[in-house]
Amino acid sequence: MLHNKAAEVVGGNCGVCYTLKNSLLKEADLTVRWEECTGPYKSVLPSLRAAIGQYARNNDEIKIGLTVDPDRRWHAHKTDEWVEMVVLYKTSSPDFAKKVEKDLIEHGWKSHLDKSWNEITGGGSLQHGHSKYYVYILLA
Numbered sequence: 001m002l003h004n005k006a007a008e009v010v011g012g013n014c015g016v017c018y019t020l021k022n023s024l025l026k027e028a029d030l031t032v033r034w035e036e037c038t039g040p041y042k043s044v045l046p047s048l049r050a051a052i053g054q055y056a057r058n059n060d061e062i063k064i065g066l067t068v069d070p071d072r073r074w075h076a077h078k079t080d081e082w083v084e085m086v087v088l089y090k091t092s093s094p095d096f097a098k099k100v101e102k103d104l105i106e107h108g109w110k111s112h113l114d115k116s117w118n119e120i121t122g123g124g125s126l127q128h129g130h131s132k133y134y135v136y137i138l139l140a
Contacts, residue, residue, distance in 0.1 A: 031083065032074045036090040036134070041100045048088055048100065049107050052137065055086070056108065061140035064108060066101040068130040082138040089135040097133035104135065 035051075037044045056062050063082070067073040074085045089100050 031078065031085065032070060033084060033086045034070075036087050038090050041089075041091070041096040041103075044089060045100065045103055048104055048135075051088060052104055052108055053111060055137055055139060056111070059139040061138075062108060063138040064101060064104045065136050065138065066097055067134050067136065068132065070134050070136060073136070077138055081140050084139045085136050086139065087134050087136045091133050092131060094128050094130075094133050097135055101135045104137075 037047060052062070052064070061081075065073065070085065070087050077085060088104075089097070091097050091100075
């Protein structure tokens with residue numbers, strides 16, 4: 001079954017927040033959601049922390065990660081028990097991406113310890129030299 005979807009704006013206080021949907025998606029591909037904020041990491045953190053809280057309250061498990069290729073990363077994770085991946089932040093700065101990921105993981109540990117699957121603060125295997133970096137959350 002195919003769904004015809006258009007770009008949908010969802011307000012936010014973090015620069016530009018929007019849900020990006022492909023024009024034609026197969027139902028099986030609806031497990032990757034794009035709700036990415038862009039901007040300097042200090043200005044987006046309050047909204048992203050709030051989003052982490054909402055996802056933690058509404059899901060059994062969460063895991064925060066960093067990637068340069070969300071689609072490839074999702075295909076690596078979807079064989080696990082994760083049911084959805086939400087892209088939360090996009091930046092051209094690898095340092096901003098690492099700082100956002102680390103902050104959100106630490107926030108998850110402090111606020112939602114029983115639901116966080118993150119064992120370390122992340123960012124260790126990030127490849128430099130890309131034009132875009134993404135922070136995401138996995139939901140179970």
